Amino acid sequence: MTSLSAFFEKIAQSKKNQIILFLTYVIVTGAGLFLLPDSTIAFLLLLFSILILYYLNLNLRAKWVTGIVILAVVVPFIASFSDSYQTYMEVGTLVGIYCAMALGLNIVVGFAGLLDLGFIAFFAVGAYTYAIFASDQASKFMPFGHYPLSGGTFWIFIFIAAIVAAIFGILLGVPVLRVRGDYLAIVTLGFGEIIRILLNNMDHPINITNGSMGIASITPPSFFGISIGSSNQFYYIAFAIFLLVIYVVRKLEYSKLGRAWKAVRDNEIAAQSMGIPLVKTKLAAFAIGASFSGMMGVVFAAKQMFVDATSFTYLESTMVLVMVILGGMGSVPGVILGAAVVIILRTQVLTNISNWLSAMSSNYGISIPPALSPEKMQLLIFGILLIVFALYRTQGLIPHKNRKVDVAKLKKESEQAALTRKKTASGGADS
Amino acid sequence: MLAHIIQNLPQVLIDGLTLGVVYAVVAIGYTMVYGILELINFAHGDVFMTGAFIGAIVLFLLMGMGFLAALPAILVFIIVIVIAAIATGLLGVGIERVAYRPLRKKNAPKLIALITSIGISFVLEDLVRFIAELKTGNYIVTAPPMFNHKFTLNLHSALPFFNNATFQSSFLLVLIVTIIMLIALDLFVNKTKWGMAMRAVAQDRDTASLMTINVNRVISVTFFIGSALGGATGVLFMIQYGTIDPYIGFILGIKAFTAAVLGGIGNIRGAMFGGVMLGLLEMFAASNLSIITHGAMGAEYKDVFAFIILILVLIFKPEGLFGKAVVEKV
Numbered sequence: 134m135t136s137l138s139a140f141f142e143k144i145a146q147s148k149k150n151q152i153i154l155f156l157t158y159v160i161v162t163g164a165g166l167f168l169l170p171d172s173t174i175a176f177l178l179l180l181f182s183i184l185i186l187y188y189l190n191l192n193l194r195a196k197w198v199t200g201i202v203i204l205a206v207v208v209p210f211i212a213s214f215s216d217s218y219q220t221y222m223e224v225g226t227l228v229g230i231y232c233a234m235a236l237g238l239n240i241v242v243g244f245a246g247l248l249d250l251g252f253i254a255f256f257a258v259g260a261y262t263y264a265i266f267a268s269d270q271a272s273k274f275m276p277f278g279h280y281p282l283s284g285g286t287f288w289i290f291i292f293i294a295a296i297v298a299a300i301f302g303i304l305l306g307v308p309v310l311r312v313r314g315d316y317l318a319i320v321t322l323g324f325g326e327i328i329r330i331l332l333n334n335m336d337h338p339i340n341i342t343n344g345s346m347g348i349a350s351i352t353p354p355s356f357f358g359i360s361i362g363s364s365n366q367f368y369y370i371a372f373a374i375f376l377l378v379i380y381v382v383r384k385l386e387y388s389k390l391g392r393a394w395k396a397v398r399d400n401e402i403a404a405q406s407m408g409i410p411l412v413k414t415k416l417a418a419f420a421i422g423a424s425f426s427g428m429m430g431v432v433f434a435a436k437q438m439f440v441d442a443t444s445f446t447y448l449e450s451t452m453v454l455v456m457v458i459l460g461g462m463g464s465v466p467g468v469i470l471g472a473a474v475v476i477i478l479r480t481q482v483l484t485n486i487s488n489w490l491s492a493m494s495s496n497y498g499i500s501i502p503p504a505l506s507p508e509k510m511q512l513l514i515f516g517i518l519l520i521v522f523a524l525y526r527t528q529g530l531i532p533h534k535n536r537k538v539d540v541a542k543l544k545k546e547s548e549q550a551a552l553t554r555k556k557t558a559s560g561g562a563d564s
Numbered sequence: 565m566l567a568h569i570i571q572n573l574p575q576v577l578i579d580g581l582t583l584g585v586v587y588a589v590v591a592i593g594y595t596m597v598y599g600i601l602e603l604i605n606f607a608h609g610d611v612f613m614t615g616a617f618i619g620a621i622v623l624f625l626l627m628g629m630g631f632l633a634a635l636p637a638i639l640v641f642i643i644v645i646v647i648a649a650i651a652t653g654l655l656g657v658g659i660e661r662v663a664y665r666p667l668r669k670k671n672a673p674k675l676i677a678l679i680t681s682i683g684i685s686f687v688l689e690d691l692v693r694f695i696a697e698l699k700t701g702n703y704i705v706t707a708p709p710m711f712n713h714k715f716t717l718n719l720h721s722a723l724p725f726f727n728n729a730t731f732q733s734s735f736l737l738v739l740i741v742t743i744i745m746l747i748a749l750d751l752f753v754n755k756t757k758w759g760m761a762m763r764a765v766a767q768d769r770d771t772a773s774l775m776t777i778n779v780n781r782v783i784s785v786t787f788f789i790g791s792a793l794g795g796a797t798g799v800l801f802m803i804q805y806g807t808i809d810p811y812i813g814f815i816l817g818i819k820a821f822t823a824a825v826l827g828g829i830g831n832i833r834g835a836m837f838g839g840v841m842l843g844l845l846e847m848f849a850a851s852n853l854s855i856i857t858h859g860a861m862g863a864e865y866k867d868v869f870a871f872i873i874l875i876l877v878l879i880f881k882p883e884g885l886f887g888k889a890v891v892e893k894v
Binding site (some may be wrong): 246312515 | 882
């Protein structure tokens with residue numbers, strides 16, 4: 134035991150050892166996935182390398198480049214030898230979509246401390262914005278124009294949807310300004326339900342959303358004439374938007390606005406008396422958070438080629454909340470991990486366990502009632518996760534870290550500044 | 565148009581009152597907990613749902629033992645509702661012990677307590693679904709018909725501009741039982757020592773604890789009463805509407821919370837009034853929306869109606885109709 138910990142310490146001390154160990158891990162798991170192409174475990178182990186990368190003591194830029202290379206090149210390449218290539222890439226796309234959404238909710242809940250229980254509404258707004266105009270649905274109520282629009286407009290719609298969702302975010306935000314604390318949760322919940330009911334019923338008197346029938350045959354996006362239809366292509370779209378979202382979040386977190394959000398979260402009144410405009414700060418959180426999920430809504434609609442209101446229920450909203458709580462409120466890497474864990478749990482692990490259990494019951498005669506099937510137990514599992522994390526690990530899987538300030542460096546800088554000021558002042562006096 | 569609305573008014577009033585008293589009793593559970601802990605207990609709607617299922621289980625057990633045929637229906641009903649109320653009351657106390665008390669000890673932010681309550685609500689929904697599905701193969705449960713004697717309120721002959729209204733005897737049962745519960749609760753809170761302790765804790769927890777009030781016990785009693793009332797209402801709901809499923813608690817809970825906000829949260833009489841008013845408004849909307857808007861909006865918008873009321877009240881009169889405006893002190 135001691136020799137093992139000594140071994141790890143030795144690795145942690147030297148950068149070269151870390152790199153060697155990491156590369157070995159990637160190669161071994163990559164080879165594992167190559168040799169066992171249908172093993173979900175091998176796929177997950179390969180993805181796990183990203184988490185190891187996060188904890189390595191390396192240059193930040195090198196870590197980013199490695200991470201992007203692994204996700205954009207290594208994983209799709211190795212997975213392409215597998216029969217379940219499209220399934221893997223579909224999971225990857227979903228993880229990308231939900232990561233971006235969870236990062237958006239993280240701005241609202243984690244940074245600004247406003248509990249939003251209707252977050253999926255913005256996703257729905259984004260999805261419907263694209264769906265209506267990229268199918269012949271728009272011709273049913275628009276007096277002009279030729280619909281469906283071509284797949285090339287997909288790229289423009291990503292930005293249009295971001296703006297539309299942001300407008301909805303502000304629409305929700307305006308009443309919220311009068312509402313304090315926990316009332317907010319219930320108002321946002323009501324807002325989410327209103328949007329869902331509206332989408333479900335707006336087929337009369339004017340048919341805008343085609344009601345509960347949903348909108349089908351949405352034009353797939355095209356990229357310079359190439360039609361994008363398969364999961365491995367959507368994977369790159371989701372990945373690109375995800376990177377954009379991370380970049381924006383990273384920039385915002387330590388900006389003036391980001392610090393204002395955290396101040397509002399920690400104490401609204403104190404923040405206000407320090408001159409932070411509450412209205413603007415809260416609205417910005419809602420609008421920016423909403424725009425992320427609006428963008429991903431477009432990707433979702435294009436990927437599914439069909440949208441209806443059942444994809445945007447309260448359960449989905451809380452699922453995004455689970456991702457944020459599980460990962461750690463306010464922690465960007467944590468939220469990404471949380472989203473990945475929840476999606477992989479939902480789409481891969483639970484399904485696999487269910488299949489395994491049903492195989493067990495048919496092979497060995499152990500009868501397991503269908504009610505017990507883990508696939509159906511999602512509510513229970515996520516409910517327990519919420520309770521356990523809220524009670525025992527409020528800070529989540531990867532706790533949020535405030536940027537440390539180097540006191541000595543600051544002191545030196547301020548001394549230097551004072552010195553130059555003195556010099557110029559005395560210089561001014563001399564002349 | 566107006567004539568049509570007036571014609572239907574008696575039926576709307578009866579249906580709205582039934583729904584409204586159900587909201588009222590569930591709203592009391594929200595308002596009591598909020599008054600004491602300043603916490604929206606999201607799990608309360610699901611405690612109501614659990615009450616309905618426990619009632620159904622007891623009813624089926626009694627039916628299996630042949631009591632339903634042997635005893636008068638009202639006695640069976642009393643047994644069922646008392647068992648369901650005690651069970652859900654204990655469930656509420658348990659929820660408070662497991663999910664809220666540890667957080668109170670840690671002085672955690674309110675956001676965290678809200679999140680645990682959402683978690684509890686999920687767990688309850690899924691456990692009930694699981695048990696129901698395991699026992700019956702389907703999570704939608706239909707209760708054996710009780711109190712389904714139909715009455716017709718013959719208004720048309722006396723007042724010719726009204727249509728006749730019909731109701732079942734369960735309507736009378738729901739109305740009488742909820743009114744008894746509401747009066748009993750009101751007396752309990754305003755006249756007994758425990759009620760006084762409750763009001764004291766709601767006003768100022770720290771000072772109350774200095775006045776030798778055991779705050780934790782008062783909170784437990786509050787959860788017991790609120791949840792027991794919720795569970796008993798679940799039984800009434802099952803008898804009135806016949807079918808129950810594990811997801812009825814969610815939307816009904818939110819509407820009951822709306823009712824509590826409408827009446828001024830923390831105010832028990834306000835919650836009663838808010839519940840009845842919301843029930844009436846909702847039924848009115850359900851039956852008349854399509855007439856008023858000439859078919860553009862139908863009864864499916866009645867939930868939207870309730871949420872819009874909630875948002876409007878919170879924007880323009882956040883203290884509710886009967887609440888006192890609170891000034892936040894630093």
